Amino acid sequence: MTSQELLGKLVGFDTVSRESNLALIEFVRNYLSQHGVDSELIHNEDGSKANLWATIGPADRGGVVLSGHTDVVPVDGQPWMLPAFEMTERDGKLYGRGTTDMKGYLACVLAAVPSFKAAKLETPVHLAFSYDEEVGCLGVRSIISMLEDRPHKPLACIIGEPTELKPVLGHKGKLGVRCRVHGAPCHSAYAPEGVNAIETAAKMIVRLNQIGDRLADPAHHDERFYPPFSTVQTGVIEGGRALNIVPSECRFDWEVRSLPGFDANEVEREMRDYADNELLPRMRAIEATTDIVFEPLQAYPGLTTEASSEVARLIATLAGRDDFGTVAYGTEGGLFHEAGIPTVVCGPGCMDQGHKPDEFIAIEQLERCDAMMQRLVEHLSA
Template identity: 40%
Template sequence: MNMKTEEILAHLVAFPSVVGQPNGNIVGWIQNYLESHGVDVAVLMGPEGDRANLFASIGPKDRSGIILSGHMDVVPANEDGWFTDPFVLRTESGKLYGRGASDMKGFLACVLASVPNLSTASLTRPIHLSFSYDEEAGCRGVPHLIKRLPQLCAEPEGCIVGEPSGMRAIRAHKGKAAARIEVHGRSGHSSRPDQGLNAIHAMTAVLSEAVRQAESLAAGPFDSNFEPAYSSLQIGVIKGGQAVNIIPDICTADIEARSISGVNPAELLMPVKAAVESLARLGFRTSWELLSQYPALSLSADSRLALLLHDLTGTEPLAAVSYGTEAGLFQAAGIEAIICGPGDIARAHRANEYMELAELTACQRMIEDLGKKLSV
């Protein structure tokens, strides 16, 4: 079944594959589409048991090739301001509106629309398709796929992660680690604070340490390729308490750190974790849960992959961006990685997210030109 790119995108957008939810429907549709073109597909169930990664190969799997990587999940579409149903693709004036149109089902649609061309291109080196789950929760799905790669194909030469970049390749991004803190105290009437343990009061010591750490990171080290040029830390969520006259017995907070290249983002959280653990001596019970973690990406300007993308796009790759992707995980596994995809990250995670038809055309052309290079 040969389908136009926008037709495929309409099918993909119609699946409400929200992060953290079962994704069997979208995986099954993609699997059926690929297999209808004779493509070898592996559905790789994650440890959650209700969602899966998908990996497929076109061309000889025993030779080194290129991975085209993207995620199937999207963030929820709960924002005010949607003109129409976010899970029904709407086309208007050359723009295609829908949740995930830019981040990043547009790229997936381009890859799938290129399959009929690639499958008849007599590739001498393979193109692999790596479609993951729960990227929006901190790249939770793709590590399970990466672990399976040695059983699925020869060591890949490189990986193109199709996050929205305006079809300009990007060589580096920051790393990230996020953690959830829980502080458990003892409830009681606010008139007798001596008989309780105020979890919110205890959490303030932890939050103060987080603020101190954030301020210290702003003093360097620096990498001028990023904006801001330093690693950062922030408190993103805090919850606790029932009423003003009840001693709160539980308080939770979510924090994250984003690191420049060469810095382990999880290590940036360690002073805060130490502050949490110190509460035990005051009688509080605490927990620390690492929610997500992925490393920074750093690809040299003269690498084979960067030169390849320069050739394919006709544009010098951008040095760095501050948001993160799965590319850092591929690089950490020994596979050179770079970002390049249609759309704009500024359109993502907001009402009336859209992709321009011209961007899809440019991306599909890049993928098919890659196929020509791997057929030589």
């Protein structure tokens, strides 16, 4: 099957992160089996989702990992003009949820399987297809844990997120946190007798903004990235019951997009210190049961790969260019890199089309990725 045909099959599976990805994984597993490739699955705790791992070539040495996630973002509330989970071809473009982020890459990897299988590979290639990347890079962590127990650690990893096949050596990390403020309700006519959870949350959000302003100082800039500084933002807030009741509950979600080298946990530590030492004493002077609770939502590290590294030279050879760049979004690459597997990001499509209605990938991008896979076959056979 060609990469276009395979992409049509993959798009047909609704693998929004809230859904199971098992039907897609079984399709991939059967496809690999038809080409004589064994694979193994690593399920989540309730068995509703799975990662897939497969190796082609000699198993007694490290190899190159081709890694991608199978989940996609929701289409709810988006004005799609074309079917989201049925691929449509128009004017040299292939439309459907996940075409660019990132089932296009998975399709090119699978289309190259017969070539990998037929070649006499001196170095193996590994396929790593994960679940729940879009909600915090969750599934890939069990793949990495599995690799820690294997005798031969992979030599390199190529994450196929959409970069228009430009080699990317860096991206920011992310920390996501939920804060729950538990106040004390009362009639709004007697507001000073209660503890207003929304107003307390607002004070915390102001402190987050102040931290963000500090991080944006030019002294902290890294011009390889855009924006060139670590950012802080509040994305969700909810609280209150009625205007005449001092609200007892408020929760808000915030995140840090951190430059490599900056510990996003510093922001959380500062927020906890502010809550413990300034806000809570005043709240509990009115009502002892009030509280501020921090809950982790998401966390993954940034990525920085040296331009002089072997994996950087490899992707420059495969992509046919060495104008290395960075991306603003996060990937599973930081986790592979943190585990001692040198990693780069390079895949077909443009993230400008990702997460949007009528998402698409240009056929030309698939064709170029197919060519890159064939160069990898030749490289691993040398």
